[in-house]
Amino acid sequence: MTTQERRDAKTGYLALSPWMVGFVVFYAFPIIATIYFSFNEWTLAEPPTWVGLDNYVRMFTRDPLFVSSLRATTLFVIISLPTKLVLGLMLALLLNLKIPGMNAFRTIFFIPAVISGVAVSLMWIWFLNPDTGVVNTLLSYFGIRGPLWFWDLHWALPSVAIMSIWKVGGAAIIYLAGLQNIPAHLYEAAEIDGASKWSRFWRITLPLLTPTLFFQLIIELIDAFKIFTEAYVITHGGPLKSTYFFLYYFYEEAFRNANMGYASALALFLLVVILSATVFVVRTSKGWVYYEN
């Protein structure tokens, strides 16, 4: 190493030192500690006692709440994720039309995505109020008696999904950036060759948008599994645990019941689910994501 290289390395490590401290304290330590706690029984009152795989055995064999929270979360992901991906793309295609004033629409559709989950939840409690809410009022004009929404066993989860789909503008904005990165000369060439709008979409737009779609799929997937605020603020997991989402169960176990050991096992399980879903998407991506060059 020359003196210059050594000096560079010193400055480089010095610059990185805050991150290295942060990595140990805020990432490495908590992740390793969670793994360790998951093999213990621990209520904070006494020191943790090692119980081996007990927490996991309990989770997989005799915990109805684990089953219902997993079911609620999976259902939510299955309903909201594809809908959001498709509607987001459709909205982005509309917003991409070269028409004066489109910026104003972009601003409007993106608003739901920047508001806090709590504000959105409060707004929707009132919006979907079965007696005086807007939706049921509008339905009543057509002689339809609207459901009880958040207070109905079968409608609570779809209601939460609808709320999440309302934030589709966030996805649309990212698609839009992808759309605007598609070189115009491809469309010009296709037009000269007489390709219809429809085939231009399937042959140019969609393939070139697959990297964005892929990114969006992963982000939304991770996000959907972490649904929490709506259950906390609106439904408290009800009615009859129909919206008892996994992260909400984790929160109650850890910070209401102080079952730190069992909650750690739950947290790890959710991490494994999210990571395997991500890995699965990445694995299949080679088949459908198109990269230029």
Add this chain to the structure above:
Amino acid sequence: MRIDPARLSASEQLRRSTRQRRARKLLGHAIIYAVMIALACVFMLPIFWMASTSLKLPRELMAWPPEWIPSNPQWGNYAEAFGKYPLARYMLNSAILVIANIVGALLSVPVIAYGFARFDFPFKNVLFILMLSMMMVPGHIKLIPLYVLYLRLGLIDTYWPLILPSYFGSPFFIFLMTQFMRTIPRELDDAARIDGAGPWGILYRIIIPLCRPALTVVVVFTFLWTWNDFLEPIIFLRDYDSFPISVGLAFFQGRYSIEWHLFMGATLVSIIPILVVYFFAQRHLIGGLAAIGIKG
């Protein structure tokens, strides 16, 4: 009067066909505008309903059929909401957290990114990949050990747990900033070095001033995420007076039978800072999202 098309001059024919095309284009625009406006109305309905409710009298809340726009708007509702709920206090708490986090991010992120972007040293790539992979780790996995740590250190019910992480750099921002710094030509560093500037002088006098777009993204996102954060404050804070606005609103909703006309006003007020920042910074916000969307 009939015109024989064959007798039209070429220029006249051209004019007609452009006029036709223009008419068709206008019609197309009109249809698109109609669709967009209809969609925008549907999307804005929950927010509109919140605003409308916030101006009603209590007895109008349950009125049937409901009034879409209150005929007698009660602007006094807002003063009443501020009197009834400690909204000003909660917003101030949120503002304190936002400022503290922004300061932390601005102090740490450029320095760390500078290390990644400008210097070569052993294990740099390993460290970079390690940092990127931390972007994929969902935050919930860290909550229990951190809670226990803060409990032991006596930091529960203080703002430290909600502020400290920013001072050590968040992977997403470090990544964004590193990518941005790599686009700044190294010749500028060299020129400054010849003029006698040291590595830190180069960072603070040459590079950081050029990083303003990326720094804006950091500031805007830190603002939005801190203002909207909910899970961490409910875990690390206990004292009602210390709640940020998100937790404060949820707390009142869960514990008291609410007067919805006041409460909708409070919720609307709580999102105004977000909307203001969003309107002024949307270009940067969308640019930042696009950057991760494409490069990530």
